[in-house]
Amino acid sequence: MTDTPHSPGGSRVPAPVDVVLPCLDEAEALPWVLDRIPSGWRAIVVDNGSTDDSARLAASLGAYVVHEPVRGFGAACHAGLRAATAEVVCFLDCDASLDPAQLPRVAGPVLDGDADLVLGRRRPTARGAWPLHARLANRELARLIHRRTGLRLHDLGPMRAVRREPMLALGLTDRRSGYPLETVVAAADAGWRVRELDVSYAPRAGRSKVTGTWRGTWNAVRDMRAVLNRPPAAGPATTPERDALPRTATGTVIR
Incomplete structure (x- = not known):
């Protein structure tokens, strides 16, 4: 993995929040x-092998660009997490389906210490924003997450906020489509406070590499089932800034 710094947006000076944007051929949306x-926040675009000049475009627009040669959504997300320097990190799909202007509301509970992980629950704003097969797969995953962790979530939340160091301490290993789910499962096992907030969800620019087809969707579900079938970690990971508080067996969903 190689980093390409760019100024001023690409400076390594810690920003209030770093925003990790996994990117594979997203020049249209960038x-x-x-x-x-948000002003003052740093965009970290993780190029995962684009052929449409996404990396050069992102750099020209002031983003800090990271090149991750290992293909996979999880590989790109984790490379961005490792490149981040801010205390709080947000993750966001780079396809214009989610509005970055809503990030401060999602990151707010983490910045304020009221939650450890915040997931943006997608609320479609137009017909076709969330295809039927993707919604059905998401509903099934929500059921499996509840059975595995006790969390009553509605969405895996492609817009999310978390503190960087505690997330690194979770020791996530999935580098494919299961990475977002592994984050939630590991957070629940560690007793983290997990919160859902509604966010607008619009039709993406271009075609999804994961959920654009039935086959892609169910391949993702297969990856995620593998995550859910893993046994819980032997011991709880560090709970962010709550070491003196009582631990719970599973995470808590805060409405």
């Missing part, structure tokens, strides 16, 4: 997405 990153 200008809109990067233009709506």
